[in-house]
Amino acid sequence: MPKAAAARHLGISQSSIFRILRTEPRRRPVARPRLRPVLSEADLGHLKSAGRMDSLAVRQGQWWRLFTAVTLHSDAAHLVSNVTTGLLLLGLAMGSFGPGFALLAAYLAGAGANLAVLLLRLRDYFGLGASGMIMGALGMLTVQSLALARSGIPGRQLVVRGLAGGMLLLVLFGTNPDTDVLAHVAGFMGGCWLGAVLLM
DSSP states (O other), rough: OOOHHHHHHHHHHHHHHHHHHHSOOOOOOOOOOOOOOSSOHHHHHEEEHHHHHHHHHTTTTTTTHHHHHHGSSSSHHHHHHHHHHHHHHHHHHHHHHHHHHHHHHHHHHHHHHHHHHHHHOOSEEEOOOSSSHHHHHHHHHHGGGGGGGGHHHHHHHHHHHHHHHHHHHHHHOOOTTSSSSHHHHHHHHHHHHHHHHHOO
């Protein structure tokens, strides 16, 4: 129905409708509450120190730090780098071994990497991050090619290529001098061992 016909139907002139619309007060925007962080910087620092890998504390009986350190990160850049690499490698491992087995095995490889660092380093060690877990997923993917060894010579060639590819990716992702190379290599080796166990 046209505006003029609607105005006549209601018994109101068209100019009255425009006056009403112009004089109607405009609504003010609703003030949104400011979001506040749940944890303060001091709380985050305490959380990191309470769960990070601390070789002295583990030797004194705080064994859970082997596991909790895998879930903590030093800053946002550390977290983002582990998430981006982890989504790819853990996703492929979950597709190959199943979600539950792959996540558990990769997590155990990360904790095993912390244990290896504890046993191999003589000086006090502090560390955190999921890099050992991610390298464990890479190790699992590397030994996945062993399942092809039973299929003959072409399978053997694929095994060699798979193992070489996994080792090269370990060198690419795991040997940055600014990172914990020992934990990366130990996580990779733990992932290789757990992946081989899962393939049996």
